[in-house]
Amino acid sequence: MHLTLQQLRLFEAVARHRSFTRAAEELHLTQPAVSIQIRRLEENAGTPLIEHLGKRFFLTPAGEAMYATACDVLTRLRSLDDELDELADTLRGPLRLAVATTAKYFTPHLLGRFVADHPAVVPRLVVTNRARLIQRLGENLDDFVIMGQVPDDLPLVAHPIIENRLVVVAHPHHPGADQAGLALPDLAGERWLMREPGSGTRTSFERELAGQGLTIEPYMELGSTEAIKQAVMAGLGLSVLPMHSIELELAAHRLVILDIAGFPLCRRWNAVHLQGKTLSRAARSFLQFLKETAEAPSGTIPAALHPLPA
Known part of the structure; x- marks a missing residue:
C-alpha cells in the first residue's frame, strides 16, 4: 500500500x-x-x-x-x-500542552519566556474546558495538562505549580466596594454569576459555601470567564474569579475585589499527566521551569501571579 x-x-x-x-x-x-x-x-x-x-x-x-x-x-x-531530542545538544522538539480556559491568562506568558530561552522548542497549546481536559488526559494526547482540580478517577501524577487565588469581584459602584471585613453570609442574597457546573472555580466556591452552611442559587450561569467579567462590569452581580484573570480590569478600575473573610481562596494549578508516562526532554524542562517560577521572587513572575498585598 x-x-x-x-x-x-x-x-x-x-x-x-x-x-x-x-x-x-x-x-x-x-x-x-x-x-x-x-x-x-x-x-x-x-x-x-x-x-x-x-x-x-x-x-x-x-x-x-x-x-x-x-x-x-x-x-x-x-x-x-x-x-532524538534527548541526543541533541540543543533543547528542541514539540511541547504539547492543554490548559483549562482560565489558565490561558498566564500560560502563554510563561511559554513565551521559556521559548525565548529555547527557540528550537515548538509549543502546541490547546485551551479547552475541564471535561475536554479530562478526556485528553485519558487519551494521552498531551505532554501534560494544566488544570486546578485533579480528577480522582484516573491514574494520574499531579505536579503543583502556580498558585491560583480566587477572589470575589464586583462592579466598582457596589455598596461593599469600600467596606472591609465583609462576611460571605451577608452576601448570600446577592445576585451571583457562576461558571457552568463542573468548573474548577465553581467547585472551589461551592465547597467554601458548603463549609459555611450556605447554598446559593446562581442568578446566571455563563460558559467562560470573559463572559462573567463582562456581566460583572455591567452590574449584573458578583462572581468568584481567579486573580490572574482580572489584572487588566482591576488596573482600568472596571472591577473591584471585595474584602471578604476567608478570601482569597488559595488553590494550586497543577501540571497533570498519566502515571507511567515518559515526558519528553522539552516537557521535563518546561515543567521544571514552571516549578522554579512558582518559587521565584514576585519580581520575576508575571504581575497577575504576584501575591496579593497584605
Missing part, C-alpha cells in the same frame, strides 16, 4: 474521536479535506475502513486493524522524536 503518515494521523484521529469534525478541529484542517484523505486511504487499502449506519459510523474489521497499526506507528514515531 502507498499510504502516507498524514493519512495515518488523520485516520487515527477520526477513529479515536469517532468524528470527522472533531478530528479536523484537532488537526486544524477542514472536514472535507479529512474526508478526502480517508477515502484515499481506503482506496489504497482496497477495502472499506469505515461503515456508516445512520448518523453514526463504525470501524470495519479492516478499519480496526488499520487503527491499531496507525496507533503503533505514531507511538513509535513519537518515541523516536523524543530519543
Whole structure:
C-alpha cells in the first residue's frame, strides 16, 4: 500500500474521536479535506475502513486493524522524536500542552519566556474546558495538562505549580466596594454569576459555601470567564474569579475585589499527566521551569501571579 503518515494521523484521529469534525478541529484542517484523505486511504487499502449506519459510523474489521497499526506507528514515531531530542545538544522538539480556559491568562506568558530561552522548542497549546481536559488526559494526547482540580478517577501524577487565588469581584459602584471585613453570609442574597457546573472555580466556591452552611442559587450561569467579567462590569452581580484573570480590569478600575473573610481562596494549578508516562526532554524542562517560577521572587513572575498585598 502507498499510504502516507498524514493519512495515518488523520485516520487515527477520526477513529479515536469517532468524528470527522472533531478530528479536523484537532488537526486544524477542514472536514472535507479529512474526508478526502480517508477515502484515499481506503482506496489504497482496497477495502472499506469505515461503515456508516445512520448518523453514526463504525470501524470495519479492516478499519480496526488499520487503527491499531496507525496507533503503533505514531507511538513509535513519537518515541523516536523524543530519543532524538534527548541526543541533541540543543533543547528542541514539540511541547504539547492543554490548559483549562482560565489558565490561558498566564500560560502563554510563561511559554513565551521559556521559548525565548529555547527557540528550537515548538509549543502546541490547546485551551479547552475541564471535561475536554479530562478526556485528553485519558487519551494521552498531551505532554501534560494544566488544570486546578485533579480528577480522582484516573491514574494520574499531579505536579503543583502556580498558585491560583480566587477572589470575589464586583462592579466598582457596589455598596461593599469600600467596606472591609465583609462576611460571605451577608452576601448570600446577592445576585451571583457562576461558571457552568463542573468548573474548577465553581467547585472551589461551592465547597467554601458548603463549609459555611450556605447554598446559593446562581442568578446566571455563563460558559467562560470573559463572559462573567463582562456581566460583572455591567452590574449584573458578583462572581468568584481567579486573580490572574482580572489584572487588566482591576488596573482600568472596571472591577473591584471585595474584602471578604476567608478570601482569597488559595488553590494550586497543577501540571497533570498519566502515571507511567515518559515526558519528553522539552516537557521535563518546561515543567521544571514552571516549578522554579512558582518559587521565584514576585519580581520575576508575571504581575497577575504576584501575591496579593497584605
